[in-house]
Amino acid sequence: MSAAIALSERSRGRTAPNPNVGCIIVRAGCVVGRGWTQPGGRPHAEAMALAEAGERARGATAYVTLEPCAHRSERGPACAPSLAEAGIARVVAALVDPDPRTAGRGLALLREAGIAVAEGIGADDARRAMAGFFIRRSAGRPFVTLKLATSLDGCIALASGESRWITGPQARAHAHLERARHEAILVGRGTWDVDAPKLDVRLAGLEGRSPMRVVLTSRPHPSGASRLPPSPDGRGKRPAREASGKGEGDVIRIARPEDIAQIPADHLLIEGGAQTATAFLRANLVDRLLLYRAPILIGGGKHALADIGLPDLATAHARWCRIDTRRLGSDTLEVYERAPCSPE
């Protein structure tokens, strides 16, 4: 299942509104098929893996990170019947599909076809790998990752504003890889005006995976199209992208953190600055924290966060748990997730 989850990560940030599923087909101890949801959401992981396995799927076990779909769509066949037709003998699924069109019917259909079914294997890791899909389903908004790059004492710049660079080239390359795993990236108006960031993916081979850009601003746009249109139910509505003569083509503007529900993305990366990070934390809209830290002390610089509305110290505890840490050159990356979660 771990291998299937690793495959699913390949298309994180590229399959919305479909989940990024991974699938591995194993026969007699050998992997005979591997698949992951393709960009745009189709073909599904199971279809990819079955195509690779061909006749070797007969009698094999399929490991899937999400229950195979039971609903036929115009865009492709349903996976549960396909697995049965291919002669799969056993299906191991990490999670049941929350989509009401499947929601257990996929596994039921497999069982009815005489296939052995196990579920819940690797559920926590699979949910983490498909967090964007799940939070869109449960909360109607993207999964939000806040990126901070700080000194050991929590500064993001000198008092003069100098911030290039705090972290080294390995950490910055990793941050670009994270951009490629998000459909959308957001900065505040201050960062936008000062740094005019491209917010693209500057990694060889991944240039095409730059996320859509979002600016948090209450200032009206010069064109008059000031911000996202109000959405009746506040979720899922795809705003018209704007073009302007100021290098802001294709930039989405939102006025409040809560407006992220309207962004057509399941994964949103918040990159700065301090005011924006603070606004999202105050709104309790951060699910994951990427903390890049350089082994330097700044002292008296610009701090990563302003008042996030903490009433007392007890309230600060047990909100975050670290799920990963790694060295990036001389820097350190720590990944925290909203508690409760399975710690590292």
Added chain:
Amino acid sequence: MSAAIALSERSRGRTAPNPNVGCIIVRAGCVVGRGWTQPGGRPHAEAMALAEAGERARGATAYVTLEPCAHRSERGPACAPSLAEAGIARVVAALVDPDPRTAGRGLALLREAGIAVAEGIGADDARRAMAGFFIRRSAGRPFVTLKLATSLDGCIALASGESRWITGPQARAHAHLERARHEAILVGRGTWDVDAPKLDVRLAGLEGRSPMRVVLTSRPHPSGASRLPPSPDGRGKRPAREASGKGEGDVIRIARPEDIAQIPADHLLIEGGAQTATAFLRANLVDRLLLYRAPILIGGGKHALADIGLPDLATAHARWCRIDTRRLGSDTLEVYERAPCSPE
């Protein structure tokens, strides 16, 4: 040698002005003697190990973290002749003793006695273990460790001043263990007045190892004995300890970070607050950084450091390298040392 260095750590902070040496005697693959410098500086590690080994020292190898002393003292015999008399066949030393009374004469004496000698083995780790001794010899001051306990965003308290507790019980216990490894502990006048800290070691069995207390303050003492007496050569002078009627018995007062040279300690732990930490960093008088971090965000709280006098970001880099990291409950301890040093 690693085992000998581990033994030497047992008396770190208790042997000044002598070095905390470790010694292991090995014969035919078996450890037959172990020793470390005893509190107060005598007996020496070699004498302890030889006493344990007895007749088994004959033909054995002695691993010592520092060159055995060649100078006889009223407090005990010289170790190099003792090793030769005991019949030791080989001595492996990590470092040459910078004490001018020995300074290579110990190893020369061993060689003259027909003993095989190797030096430089494990030198970096041994120097780290005896850092207080070496920096007192080279710079005439104690080895300074700065302890910080912060949130992920570098705060040491809420804006309200609430700081109990940021880190959990395991991290706090570890910080008390660190106190036991220092002869002296220093806080600023602000921390002293607000928290009236005991600055003792609250660990079962180690209560007797509470360090002497030092306060950094320019305010005169109510008794009139305002601060350390000026020292002609600025080093090594033991100030008279003061007693007062305000619970400040045995507290040493210094006016400037540079005055630490006069503290009769080879290891000084700086515990707070932000102003004091900043003053020592500005004075470039921090050798080691203990960074206890809790997995919490505070935002807009009191920051660990104020202006440390950094002219630009480039200057901040390559000053610190991480030499250790560990989990303490849900907190993390990172240990940094002044660069250059061997990284983790």
